[in-house]
Amino acid sequence: MKQQRGHKARLYLTPVQELAADGQGHAARTMWNLIHSWWTMLPKDKRNLGAADEAIRQGRKELPWLAALPAQASQAVLKTYFRAWVNCWERRADAPNFKDRFRSRMAIDIPQGRDLQIVRLNRRWGRMWAPKIGHLYFRWTRDLPVGKRANKLNKVTGARLVKEADGWHVVFRVQHEVPEPAEHTGPSVGVDRGITKPLALSDGTFREHGPWLTEGETKRLRRLEKKSARKRKNRKKGEKISRHLARTYDQIARLRATAKRRAVDWQHKTTTSIADTFSRIGVEDLAVLNMVKSARGTVETPGKNVRQKAGLNRAIAGEAWGRTVTMLEYKAAQRGGIVVKVPAPNTSRRCSACGFITPGSRETQARFVCKADGCGYEENADTNASRNIDHAAGSAVSGRGAGADGQAEKRQPPTQPHAA
Known part of the structure; x- marks a missing residue:
């Protein structure tokens, strides 16, 4: 099966290259803001990618500082912006907004892997090409499918340059062909x-x-x-x-x-x-x-x-x-x-040994002592909660706690009880 993963490496730029990268990063941020203003200003029936693409081309012709960003990187900004709206419409994220100069992270997309021209120089260093910046050196910390090792299924499909507090980094998008994993037999x-x-x-x-x-x-x-x-x-x-x-x-x-x-x-x-x-x-x-x-x-x-x-x-x-x-x-x-996600309520209040929720069992933040008749189970509160989570993951326990009157909930026994 195909596996898409990212690999991050530290870039080492010359002062001239860093100035050029900063210029492209600011141009990409400004491009986002212009697209956002243009998109929100137009009526809904006139919003489409074709019109946005034409507006970007016109803007790069009329504004020389905006043309510092390569054409493919400009198209990537538009695709990322539209993807942000799709995530918003599907209720996975908030609506895209204006990017502030000091609060947003600068990023430059290189969508095509063939433009990167990645070469491994020695055991510790690699070299890549960034449009309008030149050859950039980066730390080689993981083998990448480049050169003779690259094929249709194993290759670098693109990259993104990002600026963080300690300097510029490159994030490679790597595609691998891996075998289907066998079923895990562990506990x-x-x-x-x-x-x-x-x-x-x-x-x-x-x-x-x-x-x-x-x-x-x-x-x-x-x-x-x-x-x-x-x-x-x-x-x-x-x-x-x-x-x-x-x-x-x-x-x-x-x-x-x-x-x-x-x-x-x-x-x-x-x-x-x-x-x-x-x-x-x-x-x-x-x-x-x-x-x-x-x-x-x-x-x-x-x-x-x-x-x-x-x-x-x-x-x-x-x-x-x-x-x-x-x-x-x-x-x-x-x-x-x-990985199984279970409802969170009462995982820390329920006794993992007897299955009852009894008021006062959580004596302190770190200690759990069951107050149910005939139980008396004592354990670290976090360990008790983790055992309830394991039981719920195995038996689809709803996790609903005691009612509004504070009475103990009906017992929900674990499928594989731990030794008390």
Whole structure:
């Protein structure tokens, strides 16, 4: 079967090439904004890709700085914009919006793989071609199907240049032909995501990590954030950002990008280990965006414990629960496994040994002691929740909890009970 994957590599540009790439990135962002203004201004019956394509061609003729973006990259911006509307119509994403100069990430598409001219120079370095920029050198960290190794089924189909806090990167779109995976014969597992215990597994083990930044990096980040706050306080409204403040923003962004890279690296290693070991992986179907909403409230009804809720929101966002599930889904599928999402309510309140929900069983945030008559099961609260998730994944438990009167719900016994 065909498998589409992305491979990211660090680019090393000369100052002239970096200037050209920045120009194309700003042109691509401006192209998006122009298409968005043109699209939303026209009546619905006159919106079509043909008219948009003609408008792009005319704009590139009349605006020389817009023509800095290659023609194929301009067409890719239009296709991406239309794809964003399709995702919105199908209720998978919000409507596309204006891209701010400082809040949006610069990106340049190279849609055709044959234009890349990828060559491996030695064990550590590779070279590629970017239109109107030239030959670019990148770190060779994974074998790519190029040269004699490339064919109709194994090839690089395109790439995208993206600028992040630590510089420019290239993301190759790689197509491989892989055999159909055999059915995974490993055991099943439930995974509970949390803050104190990032991942708790139903076999009683945990997957933990330390801080993403060292103590010195954390102090430096705090110092830079205080510095930027002072500079913003002294800046008049509407005044242009000074070079010193822009430099401080860049330093903060680089430290946060370092933390994100370490987090993604840990997630990749951890999810790979779980997907290799277990055949069926149960996870909670969480609405993470709703969980990290602010508790500030309104003027009429102000919220409570706003600072505490903000700290919890930052902790949840730092764990990137959604990215963990995404990694598990495609890695499990590659190995013949499956990820099952189960309803989240009461997974932490139900006893995984007897199946009852009894008020007061969750003694503390970290400890679960069943208060049901004749049970007395005691376990780490996250481990108990992960075992309930595993049971629900195997038996399609609805996960509905106690009623409005607070009475215990009818017992729902596990299909493969764990030893209490």
